[in-house]
Amino acid sequence: MSYTLLSTQILNWTSLLYFIAMVLFFVLFALRRRVLGTAAMLFAGGGLLLHTTAIAIRWFESYQQGYGHAPMSNMYESVVFFSWSIVLLLILIDWRYRQRVIGVFVMPFALFSLVWAQLFTVAVLVGGNAGGTLLGRMVVMDDRIAPLMPALQSNWLLYHVVTCFLGYAAFAVACGISIMYLIKRHVESDADRAGGGGMLSLLPPTDVLDDMNYRAIVIGFPLLTLGIMTGSAWANYAWGSYWSWDPKETWSLIVWFIYAAFLHARFTHGWVGKRAAWLSICGFAATLFCYLGVNLLLSGLHSYGGKM
Amino acid sequence: MGACLGPDNKTVLTEMYAWLCSLRFTITLLLAIALLSVVGTLLPQGPLPPEYIAHISPERLSVYSRLGLFDMYHSWWFIALLFLFSLNLVCCSIKRLPHVIDYIRSPQLIHNADSSSASALEAGIEHQQGLEHASAVVFELLKQSYPYTAKTAQDGQVHLFAQKNSWGRLGVYVVHFSILLIFAGAIVGALFGFKGYMLLAEGEQSGVVDLDGRQRELGFSIRCDSFTVEHYPNGAPRTYRSVLTVQENGKAVEGYAGVKVVVNQPLEYRGIRFYQATYGSAGRFYFNVSTPDGKMASIEVNGEDAARLPDGSHVRVLETTQDVSMYYRQLNGAAAVLEIASPDGRVDRLVSFAEYPELNLKTARDANRRLIFDYKGERMYTGLKVVKDPGVWLVWCGCIMMLAGMLVAFFMPHKRVWVVLSDGRADVYGHSSKNATLFRTEFQRMAEAVRTSLTTMD
Numbered sequence: 001m002s003y004t005l006l007s008t009q010i011l012n013w014t015s016l017l018y019f020i021a022m023v024l025f026f027v028l029f030a031l032r033r034r035v036l037g038t039a040a041m042l043f044a045g046g047g048l049l050l051h052t053t054a055i056a057i058r059w060f061e062s063y064q065q066g067y068g069h070a071p072m073s074n075m076y077e078s079v080v081f082f083s084w085s086i087v088l089l090l091i092l093i094d095w096r097y098r099q100r101v102i103g104v105f106v107m108p109f110a111l112f113s114l115v116w117a118q119l120f121t122v123a124v125l126v127g128g129n130a131g132g133t134l135l136g137r138m139v140v141m142d143d144r145i146a147p148l149m150p151a152l153q154s155n156w157l158l159y160h161v162v163t164c165f166l167g168y169a170a171f172a173v174a175c176g177i178s179i180m181y182l183i184k185r186h187v188e189s190d191a192d193r194a195g196g197g198g199m200l201s202l203l204p205p206t207d208v209l210d211d212m213n214y215r216a217i218v219i220g221f222p223l224l225t226l227g228i229m230t231g232s233a234w235a236n237y238a239w240g241s242y243w244s245w246d247p248k249e250t251w252s253l254i255v256w257f258i259y260a261a262f263l264h265a266r267f268t269h270g271w272v273g274k275r276a277a278w279l280s281i282c283g284f285a286a287t288l289f290c291y292l293g294v295n296l297l298l299s300g301l302h303s304y305g306g307k308m
Numbered sequence: 309m310g311a312c313l314g315p316d317n318k319t320v321l322t323e324m325y326a327w328l329c330s331l332r333f334t335i336t337l338l339l340a341i342a343l344l345s346v347v348g349t350l351l352p353q354g355p356l357p358p359e360y361i362a363h364i365s366p367e368r369l370s371v372y373s374r375l376g377l378f379d380m381y382h383s384w385w386f387i388a389l390l391f392l393f394s395l396n397l398v399c400c401s402i403k404r405l406p407h408v409i410d411y412i413r414s415p416q417l418i419h420n421a422d423s424s425s426a427s428a429l430e431a432g433i434e435h436q437q438g439l440e441h442a443s444a445v446v447f448e449l450l451k452q453s454y455p456y457t458a459k460t461a462q463d464g465q466v467h468l469f470a471q472k473n474s475w476g477r478l479g480v481y482v483v484h485f486s487i488l489l490i491f492a493g494a495i496v497g498a499l500f501g502f503k504g505y506m507l508l509a510e511g512e513q514s515g516v517v518d519l520d521g522r523q524r525e526l527g528f529s530i531r532c533d534s535f536t537v538e539h540y541p542n543g544a545p546r547t548y549r550s551v552l553t554v555q556e557n558g559k560a561v562e563g564y565a566g567v568k569v570v571v572n573q574p575l576e577y578r579g580i581r582f583y584q585a586t587y588g589s590a591g592r593f594y595f596n597v598s599t600p601d602g603k604m605a606s607i608e609v610n611g612e613d614a615a616r617l618p619d620g621s622h623v624r625v626l627e628t629t630q631d632v633s634m635y636y637r638q639l640n641g642a643a644a645v646l647e648i649a650s651p652d653g654r655v656d657r658l659v660s661f662a663e664y665p666e667l668n669l670k671t672a673r674d675a676n677r678r679l680i681f682d683y684k685g686e687r688m689y690t691g692l693k694v695v696k697d698p699g700v701w702l703v704w705c706g707c708i709m710m711l712a713g714m715l716v717a718f719f720m721p722h723k724r725v726w727v728v729l730s731d732g733r734a735d736v737y738g739h740s741s742k743n744a745t746l747f748r749t750e751f752q753r754m755a756e757a758v759r760t761s762l763t764t765m766d
Contacts, residue, residue, distance in 0.1 A: 067540070146542075146544070147544060147546065149544060150547055150548050150570065150572070150584075153572060154572040156572075208745075211744075211745050215743075218718050221714070221718075222711065222714045222715070225710065225711065226711065229707045229710075229711070232703075234572075236700065237572050237574065238572050238583070239585070239693065240503065240581060240583045240585075240694075240695035240697075241503065241695070243494070245353065245381040247349040250345050250348060250349050251346075251349060253342075253345065254342045254346060257338045257339070257341055257345075258338075258342055260338055261338040261339050261342075264331055264334055264335055264338070265335055268331050268332060268335065271335075286342075294349070298349060298350070
C-alpha cells in the first residue's frame with residue numbers, strides 16, 4: 001500500500017501533539033510549574049481538534065471510496081475513537097476539577113492506543129510483515145477503509161460503538177486516577193519518614209482522587225449500560241435474539257457487574273479508598289479484555305480481530 | 309429443624325433473612341456471577357466442535373458435562389444464582405423502601421445535629437437585621453433557588469428549610485425494579501416464545517418451523533420468491549436478500565407479498581419475525597442447451613447427478629461460482645464447470661458462462677462439440693431464523709426504566725439547605741445525598757448569597 005489516507009496522516013500529527021502533551025504533563029509533575037499544566041492541556045486540546053478532524057475526514061473518505069459509513073467498523077477505527085474519547089474526557093474532567101496532574105496518568109492511555117493503531121502504517125513504511133501469527137494479528141491493524149458486511153449495515157452501529165467507547169474511555173480515566181490514588185496512599189504512609197514534599201506532593205489529596213475515581217465511573221456506568229442496551233437492540237434486529245451469552249456480550253455484562261459492585265461497595269464500610277481503587281483497576285482490566293481479549297483470543301459473533 | 313432460639317430470640321430464619329437483605333450479599337452475588345460467567349466464555353457453549361472433543365480427555369469432558377459447563381448459562385445453578393440475585397433485590401427494596409418513602413414525605417424541617425453530619429457543611433453569619441425581616445429576606449432567597457421551601461418558628465428561632473429532588477431518592481429503586489422487569493421479560497420469552505429455522509429454496513413455501521428437532525406449525529406459510537447475493541467489487545458480500553410472500557390458506561396476504569428481507573430488516577407477521585440468517589445452493593443448476601442450427605432446450609442438473617441429454621450424452625456439474633472474476637480477471641458473473649460424457653466415450657470438461665454466450669460458443673467449437681451450453685444460474689435456498697418473543701417488550705421497558713432511574717439516581721441528588729435564624733445570627737447548613745464535592749460549591753454560593761442579603765443595607 002503506497003498511498004496513505006489523509007485522515008491517517010492527520011492522525012500521525014495528532015499522535016505527535018499528544019506525545020508533547022504527555023511529556024509536558026510529566027515535566028509538570030517533576031518541576032511543579034503550573035504553566036506547564038496549561039501548556040500540556042493546550043497541546044492535548046489542539047491534538048483533540050486534529051483528531052476530530054481526522055475522524056470526520058475518514059468518514060468522508062469512505063464515501064469517496066464508494067462505501068459510505070461511519071468510521072467505527074473495524075479494530076483500527078475503534079481504537080482511534082477510543083483514544084479520542086479518553087482525551088475528550090480528560091479535558092472535561094479538567095474543566096470540572098482543575099487537577100491538571102491527572103494528565104500524567106491518563107494521557108498515556110490515549111497516546112498508547114493511538115500509536116498502536118498507527119503501527120500498521122509504520123510497519124508498511126519499514127517494509128514489515130505482520131505474518132499470520134497471533135502476535136502479528138495483535139500488534140498490527142489493517143487501516144484500510146473496507147465496505148461494511150451485511151450485519152454491520154445499520155444505524156445501530158453508530159449508537160452502539162459510540163456509547164460503548166465513551167464508557168470504556170471513562171473507565172480508562174478512572175483507572176488512571178485509581179493508580180494515582182494508590183501511589184499517593186503509599187507515599188503518604190512514607191511521608192512522615194521522608195518529611196513530605198517531592199514530586200508526589202503535587203498529586204491531589206486522596207479524598208479528591210477517590211471522588212474523581214467515583215465520578216469517572218458514574219459517567220462510564222450509564223454509558224456502558226446504554227452501550228449494552230443498544231447492542232442488544234441491534235442484535236434483536238439482526239439475529240432475532242437480544243441476548244445470546246456470546247463471549248462479547250457476556251464480558252460486557254461481567255464489566256457491568258464489576259462496576260455495579262463498585263458503586264454498591266461505596267455504601268459498605270471498608271470498601272472506600274484502597275479497595276475501591278483496586279476494584280476500579282480490575283474493572284478496567286476486564287474492560288480491556290472485553291474490548292480486545294474477546295476479539296483476539298476468543299471466538300464468536302463479535303470477532304473481527306485482525307481479519308478485517 | 310425449624311427455629312433455634314438464640315439468646316436474643318433470633319431464629320436461624322431471621323438471620324438468613326437479614327443476610328438476604330444485606331448489601332454485602334449483593335456485592336458477593338455480583339462478583340460471583342461475574343466470575344462464573346467468565347468460565348462460559350472460555351469453554352465452548354452448546355454443541356461442541358469436534359476439534360475441542362479431540363483435544364480434551366474423556367474424563368475431563370464428562371466432568372465438565374455433568375457440571376453443566378457446556379451450557380452453563382442455562383444450568384440450574386446459574387439460574388439459581390440469578391434467582392438469588394432477584395431475591396436479594398426484592399428483599400433489599402422491601403426493607404428500605406418504606407423508610408425512604410416516609411423520609412421523602414415528611415421532610416425534616418428543623419435542622420438537628422445529625423442531619424448534615426455526613427458532609428459537615430455549615431456557615432455562620434452575624435447580622436443586624438431583626439428576626440422578622442431577616443427571615444423574610446432569606447426565605448425569598450431560598451424560594452428562588454429551590455422548589456420546596458418551609459418556614460417554622462420554634463423556641464424563639466425561625467427555621468427555614470429548602471430542598472430539591474427529594475423524590476430523586478427513589479431513582480435507585482426504579483433501577484432495581486427495572487432489572488426484575490428485564491428478568492421477567494426473559495422468562496416470558498423463554499416460556500411463551502420460540503426460536504427456530506426455516507429453509508426455503510427459491511419458489512418453495514412452508515408453514516412449519518424447525519425447532520431443534522421438533523416441528524411447529526405456524527398457521528400460515530411463507531414462500532420464498534427469490535434469493536440473491538450481491539457482492540462488492542472486492543468480492544466481499546454486500547447484501548443477502550430474500551423476497552418473501554406470506555400466505556394464508558394458499559393466498560398471498562395483502563401488504564405482505566414480495567417483501568424484501570435483508571440482514572437487520574426482518575419480516576414481522578402475527579407476532580412472529582423472520583430474519584435473514586443463512587443461505588446456500590439448493591443444488592439445482594440450469595442451462596440452456598443450443599445446437600448450431602438454432603434449436604434450444606432448457607435443462608436442469610440436480611446436485612451431483614448426471615442429466616441425460618436427448619443425444620445420449622450425460623452432463624454433470626462439477627463446480628459453480630457466483631463471481632467468475634476470481635478466476636478470470638476480466639470477466640464477470642456466474643459460471644459453471646461441466647463434465648460432458650458423450651455416448652462414444654469422450655469426456656470433456658468445459659466452462660459455461662452466464663454472461664458470455666459468445667465464449668460458450670467458442671468453447672463448443674474448440675472442443676469440437678455440437679452443443680453449446682449457456683449457464684443460467686442455480687437455485688438458491690434461504691435460511692430464515694424464525695422467532696417469536698412475547699417478552700421482548702418487557703425487556704425494552706425495563707431498559708428505558710433503568711436508564712431513567714440511573715439518570716435520576718446519579719445526577720439528581722437530594723439537596724437540602726437549612727437556615728436557623730435568631731436575632732443577630734443566621735446559621736446555614738447543607739446536605740446532599742450524593743456528589744458531596746459538587747454540592748459544596750453550590751452550598752458555598754448559597755451561604756455567600758445569604759450573607760450578602762443580610763449584611764447589605766437596603
